Amino acid sequence: MSQQSQSVQQDAPAVPATGAEIGPEICPQCYSDLVQPMDACAQQDGSVLLTLRCPECHHRTTAAYSWEAARKFGRTFAAAKAQLRATHADLAKENFRDELDCFVLALASDLIGPDDFAPYRYAA
Numbered sequence: 001m002s003q004q005s006q007s008v009q010q011d012a013p014a015v016p017a018t019g020a021e022i023g024p025e026i027c028p029q030c031y032s033d034l035v036q037p038m039d040a041c042a043q044q045d046g047s048v049l050l051t052l053r054c055p056e057c058h059h060r061t062t063a064a065y066s067w068e069a070a071r072k073f074g075r076t077f078a079a080a081k082a083q084l085r086a087t088h089a090d091l092a093k094e095n096f097r098d099e100l101d102c103f104v105l106a107l108a109s110d111l112i113g114p115d116d117f118a119p120y121r122y123a124a
């Protein structure tokens with residue numbers, strides 16, 4: 001994974017002081033692993049120019065990465081997106097079950113009547 005320094009806007013060095021390289025999936029500013037791709041452009045030399053954004057500290061950077069590093073980042077990002085969608089689906093189901101339980105309880109307690117389903121009319 002090679003990262004060449006073509007940073008357009010950078011407040012902090014892309015490589016930590018230890019000299020260890022970090023991938024595009026890690027924010028060089030706050031070390032968050034939630035970095036999102038904004039743009040990607042293949043270069044003549046085989047590298048990929050990635051524009052990245054950190055949703056936590058709002059750091060933006062544009063840097064050239066090797067094709068392998070960009071592909072690995074794309075796979076990591078896609079896997080995280082799939083995990084987020086699965087979590088969203090689970091939460092939506094759980095919320096729906098909770099609403100259904102409340103509705104059944106309200107029906108059993110005779111708290112819901114025909115007026116609750118009447119269209120709302122604005123007072124003139």
Ligand SMILES: [Zn+2]
Binds near residue numbers: 027030056058059
């Ligand atoms: Zn950050």
